[in-house]
Amino acid sequence: MLDKQAKLLEVRGLKKHFSVGGGLFKKASLVQAVNGLDFDIYQGETLGLVGESGCGKSTAGRTILQLYKPTAGSILYDGVDITALDRKAMLEYRRKLQIIFQDPYSSLNPRLTVGNIIAEPLMIHHGDMSRQDRLDFAKELLMKVNLDPSFVNRYPHEFSGGQRQRIGIARALAVEPEFIVCDEPISALDVSVQAQVVTLMEELQDTMNLTYLFIAHDLSMVRHISDRVAVMYLGKIVELADRDEIYEKPQHPYTKALLRAIPVPDPIYAEANPIQPLEGEVPSPIHPPQGCYFSPRCPLAQPICHEQSPEYVEKSPRHFCACHMV
Amino acid sequence: MSEIMTDGQGMALAAEGITVKLRSNAKITWEKFLQHKLAVVASLFLLTLAALCFLAPLIAPFEFDAIDLANIRKPPSAKHLLGTDALGRDLLTRLLYGGRISITIGLTAAMLGTAIGTLIGSMAGYFGGRIDNLLMRLTDLAYSIPTLPLIIVISSYSNTQAVGIVMIIGFFSWMQTSRVVRGAILSVKENEYVTAARALGSKDRLIIVRHVLPNISNSIIVGATLGVGNAIITESSLSFLGLGVSPPTPTWGNMLMDSQATMSSQPWLTIFPGMAILLTVLCVNFIGDGLQDALDPTL
Numbered sequence: 001m002l003d004k005q006a007k008l009l010e011v012r013g014l015k016k017h018f019s020v021g022g023g024l025f026k027k028a029s030l031v032q033a034v035n036g037l038d039f040d041i042y043q044g045e046t047l048g049l050v051g052e053s054g055c056g057k058s059t060a061g062r063t064i065l066q067l068y069k070p071t072a073g074s075i076l077y078d079g080v081d082i083t084a085l086d087r088k089a090m091l092e093y094r095r096k097l098q099i100i101f102q103d104p105y106s107s108l109n110p111r112l113t114v115g116n117i118i119a120e121p122l123m124i125h126h127g128d129m130s131r132q133d134r135l136d137f138a139k140e141l142l143m144k145v146n147l148d149p150s151f152v153n154r155y156p157h158e159f160s161g162g163q164r165q166r167i168g169i170a171r172a173l174a175v176e177p178e179f180i181v182c183d184e185p186i187s188a189l190d191v192s193v194q195a196q197v198v199t200l201m202e203e204l205q206d207t208m209n210l211t212y213l214f215i216a217h218d219l220s221m222v223r224h225i226s227d228r229v230a231v232m233y234l235g236k237i238v239e240l241a242d243r244d245e246i247y248e249k250p251q252h253p254y255t256k257a258l259l260r261a262i263p264v265p266d267p268i269y270a271e272a273n274p275i276q277p278l279e280g281e282v283p284s285p286i287h288p289p290q291g292c293y294f295s296p297r298c299p300l301a302q303p304i305c306h307e308q309s310p311e312y313v314e315k316s317p318r319h320f321c322a323c324h325m326v
Numbered sequence: 327m328s329e330i331m332t333d334g335q336g337m338a339l340a341a342e343g344i345t346v347k348l349r350s351n352a353k354i355t356w357e358k359f360l361q362h363k364l365a366v367v368a369s370l371f372l373l374t375l376a377a378l379c380f381l382a383p384l385i386a387p388f389e390f391d392a393i394d395l396a397n398i399r400k401p402p403s404a405k406h407l408l409g410t411d412a413l414g415r416d417l418l419t420r421l422l423y424g425g426r427i428s429i430t431i432g433l434t435a436a437m438l439g440t441a442i443g444t445l446i447g448s449m450a451g452y453f454g455g456r457i458d459n460l461l462m463r464l465t466d467l468a469y470s471i472p473t474l475p476l477i478i479v480i481s482s483y484s485n486t487q488a489v490g491i492v493m494i495i496g497f498f499s500w501m502q503t504s505r506v507v508r509g510a511i512l513s514v515k516e517n518e519y520v521t522a523a524r525a526l527g528s529k530d531r532l533i534i535v536r537h538v539l540p541n542i543s544n545s546i547i548v549g550a551t552l553g554v555g556n557a558i559i560t561e562s563s564l565s566f567l568g569l570g571v572s573p574p575t576p577t578w579g580n581m582l583m584d585s586q587a588t589m590s591s592q593p594w595l596t597i598f599p600g601m602a603i604l605l606t607v608l609c610v611n612f613i614g615d616g617l618q619d620a621l622d623p624t625l
Contacts (some may be wrong), residue, residue, distance in 0.1 A: 098525060107522055109519040116351075119520075124526055171522065193581070
């Protein structure tokens, strides 16, 4: 059913490298945060993007939004390559592509009232709107995210994490976007509040016809919200498939290891089936290993894995994987 | 929707039914400033002092350059409330006239220095990279030049009217502020609200003015208040070297310098101009304190 849908976003060979530590007498080293991503996002779906801390998933999200200039690759939004746009042309796409942040504390300017925070997008994109109209619009948005409209006069520090996250969502919605990068929007929240925020996001997706790239490291929450899931390791996608397919028939050994590590809320089961954590650490993205990036930790690794980088191909219909052993 | 309405107190009220007036930031800040007693007292005191000084031609008991050789170095008395100096000129009169120049120079030179420092520091901190390198090396350069000799050279080629002095002091007192501002911006710009503003398409200028500078206002205010004292003192050093405002026009700085030799025998000549400088700088500091608190919404 999904393959009949239109592609909203096509990411092709996306790379983002950062140089760090360079100085007058020192050569900068290159952090290969995102190292060649190829995937599509369909209109109206939620694509979950999971991976360990530091695997480049947030960088990927922000590079798609052009908050970082990509080192290589292209991003086609509705068929237009937004990496090639100048500032002015990009402004139109800023309205369509938005972002929700992980940290509800640093994502709201403590010096501005909630009304001013939410009305800011209108200042930028609807400069002719009157102050009163902007304020009314901000109140409507607050209602949309289930907050009291009289909150416009308050400051961010007067709110809880969950409320702040809703304010952040309201700000993103102010420009009536089509696509939202959700950069771990619930990881900083209490478990009880997580469910509320996720439910809100699902409702908004239905009513406003939104498409999400949902970045997270909580696999059970991702399973709940996503239509398809991509797994990243060290700047590359190792596996991408429909939600149920990837959770029930994972192909890549890294995905399998991640799924095995999901805690089970049943102490008797947990004791009988202890989690076998992966050996070793994630290698540094400054010096990624030869061949398959996962090979040093992979239980199935063969000589070829240490020499040749596996190709990321459609192993079975709608199921992409990058592994020599699959 | 109803199951997730935990924090929607008063949701029953429809948006259009509620008449919430958006209080302007300026009004909130002003109301909070008025709650800061010390700052209010300091503002009133400074305003009164400034008013007296600027009304000096009307209220001063004598002419500021009226020499009275019969009454030199007299201690405070009913006729000369604060005594007289080495030429028999009335100290109160000179203090009032001197305040016009000293307060003006102190405030405007500090403002100029702070403005330049904030501009350079925020560009360096916000844009980073090459711009940062260039501007910070410029700051290092300006820092490494011994300021006083350079000011002496410049002021000996320019007119030494108050405007000239303000320019000279302002252009050589921005370095500290620019470094502090740059450092503060480096940390503030990493906040996600800055990223959010960029994702919304804000121009860099708007981001700096709306999101970055308000969050580092503490550092700027501290720099500015220190600058006022420094400017008054620098003016007095220049006066001492004969390069500041030229005699017989009094400033607090040159009055203080003139009295150095007789500090132990005629202490009033030192104490009163010294007190004037001290009180002014103190008031500015209190006002700065109040301003910091008033601008911080979490307080």
